[in-house]
Each structure stands twice: as C-alpha cells, then as structure tokens.
Amino acid sequence: MTEALILEARGLTMRFGGVTAVDGVDLKVRPGELRCLIGPNGAGKSTFFKMLSGQLRPSAGDVVFKGISLVGLPASRIARLGIGIKTQVPSVFNGLTVAAGVTLAARRSLPPMLARARTDETLARIGIGRLRDRLVGELAHGQRQLVELAMVLAPQPDLVLLDEPAAGMTADEVSRLADLVVELTRSSAVIIVEHDMQFIRRIARDVTVFNCGRVLAEGPAGQVLADQRVKDVYLGKEAA
Amino acid sequence: MLKSSLGAAAVALAAVYALVVVPAEGQMTTMINGSVYASYGILALSLALIWGYGGILSFGQAAFFGLGGYAYAIAALNLGNTWAALVIAVALAGASAAVLGYFMFWGRISDVYLGVITLTVSLILYRFLNQTAGDEWTIGSAPLGGFNGIPSTPILTLPGLPDEPLSPEQIYVLAMGALFVGYLACKLLVATHFGRVVVSIRENEMRAELLGYDARLYKLGLFTFAGALAGIGGVLFANCVFVSPNMFNLQTNGQLIIWVIVGGLGTLAGPVIGCFLLLMLATFLGTVHQGGGTNWFDPNLVLGVLLTLVVVALRKGLLPLAIAGFDAIAARRGQRGRLARAADPLVCEPQAE
Numbered sequence: 001m002t003e004a005l006i007l008e009a010r011g012l013t014m015r016f017g018g019v020t021a022v023d024g025v026d027l028k029v030r031p032g033e034l035r036c037l038i039g040p041n042g043a044g045k046s047t048f049f050k051m052l053s054g055q056l057r058p059s060a061g062d063v064v065f066k067g068i069s070l071v072g073l074p075a076s077r078i079a080r081l082g083i084g085i086k087t088q089v090p091s092v093f094n095g096l097t098v099a100a101g102v103t104l105a106a107r108r109s110l111p112p113m114l115a116r117a118r119t120d121e122t123l124a125r126i127g128i129g130r131l132r133d134r135l136v137g138e139l140a141h142g143q144r145q146l147v148e149l150a151m152v153l154a155p156q157p158d159l160v161l162l163d164e165p166a167a168g169m170t171a172d173e174v175s176r177l178a179d180l181v182v183e184l185t186r187s188s189a190v191i192i193v194e195h196d197m198q199f200i201r202r203i204a205r206d207v208t209v210f211n212c213g214r215v216l217a218e219g220p221a222g223q224v225l226a227d228q229r230v231k232d233v234y235l236g237k238e239a240a
Numbered sequence: 241m242l243k244s245s246l247g248a249a250a251v252a253l254a255a256v257y258a259l260v261v262v263p264a265e266g267q268m269t270t271m272i273n274g275s276v277y278a279s280y281g282i283l284a285l286s287l288a289l290i291w292g293y294g295g296i297l298s299f300g301q302a303a304f305f306g307l308g309g310y311a312y313a314i315a316a317l318n319l320g321n322t323w324a325a326l327v328i329a330v331a332l333a334g335a336s337a338a339v340l341g342y343f344m345f346w347g348r349i350s351d352v353y354l355g356v357i358t359l360t361v362s363l364i365l366y367r368f369l370n371q372t373a374g375d376e377w378t379i380g381s382a383p384l385g386g387f388n389g390i391p392s393t394p395i396l397t398l399p400g401l402p403d404e405p406l407s408p409e410q411i412y413v414l415a416m417g418a419l420f421v422g423y424l425a426c427k428l429l430v431a432t433h434f435g436r437v438v439v440s441i442r443e444n445e446m447r448a449e450l451l452g453y454d455a456r457l458y459k460l461g462l463f464t465f466a467g468a469l470a471g472i473g474g475v476l477f478a479n480c481v482f483v484s485p486n487m488f489n490l491q492t493n494g495q496l497i498i499w500v501i502v503g504g505l506g507t508l509a510g511p512v513i514g515c516f517l518l519l520m521l522a523t524f525l526g527t528v529h530q531g532g533g534t535n536w537f538d539p540n541l542v543l544g545v546l547l548t549l550v551v552v553a554l555r556k557g558l559l560p561l562a563i564a565g566f567d568a569i570a571a572r573r574g575q576r577g578r579l580a581r582a583a584d585p586l587v588c589e590p591q592a593e
C-alpha cells in the first residue's frame with residue numbers, strides 16, 4: 001500500500017529542551033486526499049507542519065514524501081520536491097506588490113511568460129485579482145492570508161499544508177476558501193489545520209486529532225467529531 | 241514610467257558631465273580627485289547592492305577593495321602585464337568574497353554578526369599588512385611595504401602597448417567609465433529574476449526558502465559579485481593613489497557605511513552620490529583645515545554630525561528624500577498614486593520596465 005501514499009510520517013518527534021511538542025506521530029496521506037488536522041492550542045500541529053516543510057529538523061522519526069526521506073533536507077529543497085506551506089502567521093513579502101510576490105513563486109518552475117500567466121490565473125482563482133498592484137504590507141490580515149495562499153498555490157505543489165488559513169478572514173472569504181480547498185484536491189493532497197468547526201464540517205472527509213503532541217483519534221469527520229475523548233479535549237481546553 | 245526615465249536622464253547627464261565635460265575642461269586636480277572618488281564610488285556601489293538589496297550588512301566591505309588593490313599591485317609587479325593583473329585582482333576579490341560568504345551563509349550567520357565578521361577580516365588584513373615592512377615580506381618581486389604600501393605599483397597601460405602607462409586623464413576616464421558601467425550592471429542585476437529573488441530574501445528569507453529558493457546560494461552569488469565589484473574599485477584606487485593598509489582600516493569601512501546611509505540605503509545611485517558629496521566635503525574641509533586659522537574642528541567630526549543629522553532628520557537618505565520631493569511636486573500637479581507608491585526606496589521592485 002506504500003505506493004499509494006504521497007506522504008508518510010513515522011514516529012515523528014520534536015523536542016524543545018524538556019518539552020516534547022510532537023511525540024511519535026504516524027500519519028499517512030494519499031495523493032488528492034483532504035485531511036483536517038485539529039486539536040487544542042499547543043497540541044503540536046504547527047510544529048508538525050514545520051517538520052514536514054523543513055523549517056524544523058525532527059528530533060526523531062522520519063517523513064517520506066513521494067518516496068524521498070525529507071529529514072535533514074533544507075526547506076528550499078523540500079519546496080522544490082512539491083510541498084507548499086501556508087504558515088500560521090502569514091509569511092509574505094510585505095515590501096513587494098501582490099503580483100510581484102506571486103510571480104516570484106510561480107517563476108521558480110516556469111519561464112517568465114508562463115509565470116506571469118500563472119500569476120494572473122492564480123490571483124483570479126483566489127479572487128484577489130483587484131489587489132494585484134497593492135503592496136502586501138498595506139493589506140488586511142485576511143487579505144494577506146489570501147496572498148500567501150496564492151504564493152503557495154502558484155507553483156502547483158503536490159502537497160499543500162495550510163495552517164489556520166481562515167484566521168482573520170471575513171465570512172465571505174471563508175466560504176470562498178472552503179470551495180477553493182475542495183477544488184484544490186483535484187490536483188493536490190491537502191492537510192489543513194483549522195479551528196473553525198463550521199469550516200471543518202463543511203469540507204472535512206478525514207480528520208486527525210492531535211493532543212499533547214500525539215494522535216488522539218483519526219477517521220471520518222462525523223465519527224471523530226462525535227468521539228467523546230475528542231469532545232473532552234476540545235471542549236475542556238476551549239472552555240478553560 | 242516618468243520617474244524612471246527622469247532617473248535615467250539624470251544618470252546620463254551625470255555621465256556626459258563626468259566623461260566629456262570634465263576631461264574637456266582639463267582641470268588636473270578635479271580629474272585626480274575624481275579618479276579617487278570614482279574608485280570609492282564603486283566600493284559604495286558594492287555595499288549599496290548587498291546591503292540595500294540583499295539585506296547583507298557587511299561592516300568590512302572594504303576588505304575586498306583592499307584585496308583587489310593589493311592583488312593588482314602584486315600581480316602587476318610580477319607579471320608586467322597590467323591588464324592580466326586587473327583580471328587576476330578582480331577574480332581574487334570575488335573568490336575571497338565567495339569563500340568568506342560560503343562560511344557565513346552556510347553557517348547561517350546573518351545581521352550584525354555577519355557585519356562583525358567581515359569587519360574583523362578587514363581589520364586582520366589591515367594589521368597583517370601593516371607589519372610587512374621588512375625585506376622578508378615580498379611576493380615574487382613585489383615588496384609588501386608595511387604601512388607604506390606599494391607606491392611602485394605599475395599603472396595600467398594602453399591595451400596592446402605594455403610600455404605606455406595611462407595618463408592621469410586616461411585613468412580618470414577609465415575610473416569614471418567603470419563607475420557608470422558598474423552602476424548599470426547593478427541596475428540590470430537587480431531587475432533580473434536573480435535580483436528579485438535577492439530582494440525577496442531580504443524581505444522574508446523563510447518565505448523565499450519555502451517557495452523553493454535556496455537563500456544561501458542567492459546571497460553567495462550576490463556577495464561574490466559585490467566582492468568582485470569592490471575589487472575593481474581597489475584596482476582603480478591602486479592606479480590613481482597606491483595601495484596601502486589603510487584601504488582595509490576602520491576609517492575606510494566606517495566612511496563607506498556613512499556614504500551609503502547618507503546617500504540612501506535601498507538605492508544604487510544614492511550611495512554613490514553620498515560618497516561623492518562627502519568626499520568633496522572632506523577634501524574641502526581638509527583644505528580649510530590645513531589652511532590654518534580654523535583648525536578648531538575635525539573633518540571627521542563634521543562627518544559624524546552629518547550622519548547623525550541624516551539618520552535623525554531624513555531617515556532614508558538624500559536620494560530617497562529628493563525622490564519624495566519630486567513626488568510631492570508631481571502629486572500637486574495631479575499625478576497621484578503610482579508615483580507616490582514607487583517612491584518608497586525599500587520597495588525595490590525595479591522600475592525599469
């Protein structure tokens with residue numbers, strides 16, 4: 001069955017001094033799959049993403065993407081292999097225009113003409129064509145999230161990691177994002193971290209729940225969200 | 241775009257003045273000073289490029305200026321062929337920058353740490369060369385000369401005529417020409433895809449990496465190019481003054497940083513303008529100083545006060561200030577929006593297109 005996986009994490013672990021942020025996580029993702037990653041704050045979701053994208057080197061364990069082990073590879077190499085990440089805190093080029101940033105993203109794998117066409121296409125798809133000549137630093141938080149998303153999607157990665165992409169977005173933008181994410185799975189696998197339960201219910205097929213750096217539950221959305229342990233963890237923390 | 245055409249026109253005008261009018265007037269002191277200014281101007285360009293566009297803060301960029309100068313002097317004394325010496329010197333300056341850059345960028349050293357390392361390298365070279373006065377310090381037929389430097393450095397010859405060194409006027413035209421060519425080369429470089437990636441790394445290195453660009457490689461490429469450029473400045477300096485350990489010293493490195501800040505970080509022409517203005521000022525103050533009567537001030541003190549004023553009052557330096565002034569006038573004439581946005585010098589979206 002390994003051939004059918006685009007990503008496989010085995011025993012992935014990240015320790016910061018005495019804190020074990022991610023503790024022996026196994027995760028399997030198939031091409032074109034849409035996976036939601038949920039869990040209370042501090043569960044280790046962002047840290048997990050940072051290991052997949054090469055921002056952090058795992059303390060232990062392995063990640064295999066398209067048959068290649070990613071451990072120890074620089075972030076730029078992992079990106080070129082086909083993993084794109086939208087980080088939790090928007091990571092954009094504040095001093096560039098929207099179009100310049102997205103073109104830069106597209107240009108890595110495309111000649112200039114095609115990169116420009118890809119930029120227009122991506123901006124239109126995300127619905128921010130009218131922002132193309134604006135400076136990214138001048139935009140609202142939600143818009144910057146969309147700009148980052150455009151930069152991530154422009155090179156058409158095979159695996160897209162989205163860390164709380166809906167934060168700061170208007171209801172309109174959120175519903176557009178949900179459609180976009182679903183559409184995205186036609187060409188890429190997607191792992192998405194999101195807190196908004198409405199959003200999860202709307203798009204989710206399979207859900208993985210993190211708690212204290214470990215996988216607490218995994219399975220179809222309806223089943224997992226109904227799980228009493230998940231409810232306890234979530235409601236307990238949210239209420240606290 | 242109106243503003244970029246105006247900028248190009250201003251540069252072209254300056255080039256005509258420097259390369260046609262000044263030589264035609266034939267003022268020897270102007271040309272000798274001009275050669276020195278142009279050599280330093282190329283050094284300023286080198287720092288303007290890596291700091292203003294690449295975000296690489298090198299406090300010791302003069303190291304490559306000095307290395308280029310010394311390599312030229314030593315190679316020219318040994319080989320006899322001054323143009324071969326020039327090529328060797330520029331290659332050596334670039335290669336030194338590449339080696340140093342490799343260790344810094346692969347070691348993920350950045351910001352002020354990188355600045356301190358480059359300055360340390362420059363000061364080590366300064367100390368080393370300062371104590372090379374003895375006869376044992378010769379490379380082939382080139383005596384290193386300690387703090388006196390190498391005054392016997394052969395002057396570049398007319399191409400193909402090894403026995404005819406260039407006249408000071410010709411050196412002047414060569415140095416000024418090199419400055420303008422260097423400026424254009426940098427301008428083109430920042431407009432390429434490479435240049436845009438470099439700016440994006442300055443803006444947000446992690447994002448550039450996450451988009452698949454290896455920041456280390458791009459920084460190394462930029463740093464190497466700038467090192468070679470500084471080396472060209474050093475070769476020209478060797479031809480219009482002569483090489484000495486002072487090329488590496490704290491004052492040279494400090495002045496360089498002041499030129500770039502005063503002229504305008506994030507632009508290419510600004511630091512060159514800053515370099516010329518401040519050198520002219522220093523020359524003028526030096527003359528006044530030596531003229532007696534007014535030696536209650538120190539030229540360095542004046543430079544320090546000026547730097548403070550610029551940093552406190554202008555923030556972004558002279559050229560950005562001039563551009564902002566131009567924009568204010570243009571805006572009053574109803575051309576709002578576009579120009580105002582492009583005025584931000586930190587937005588290095590090349591405006592050439």
Ligand SMILES: Nc1ncnc2c1ncn2[C@@H]1O[C@H](COP(=O)(O)OP(=O)(O)O)[C@@H](O)[C@H]1O
Nearest residue numbers: 016019021039040041042043044045046047048
């Ligand atoms: N760079 C770091 N150094 C030390 N601790 C960290 C670091 N990054 C994250 N952590 C800790 O790891 C845990 C998981 O954090 P994170 O992955 O951001 O959680 P989540 O994204 O699920 O909210 C938290 O306890 C956090 O404080």
Ligand SMILES: [Mg+2]
Nearest residue numbers: 045046047088
């Ligand atoms: Mg997080």
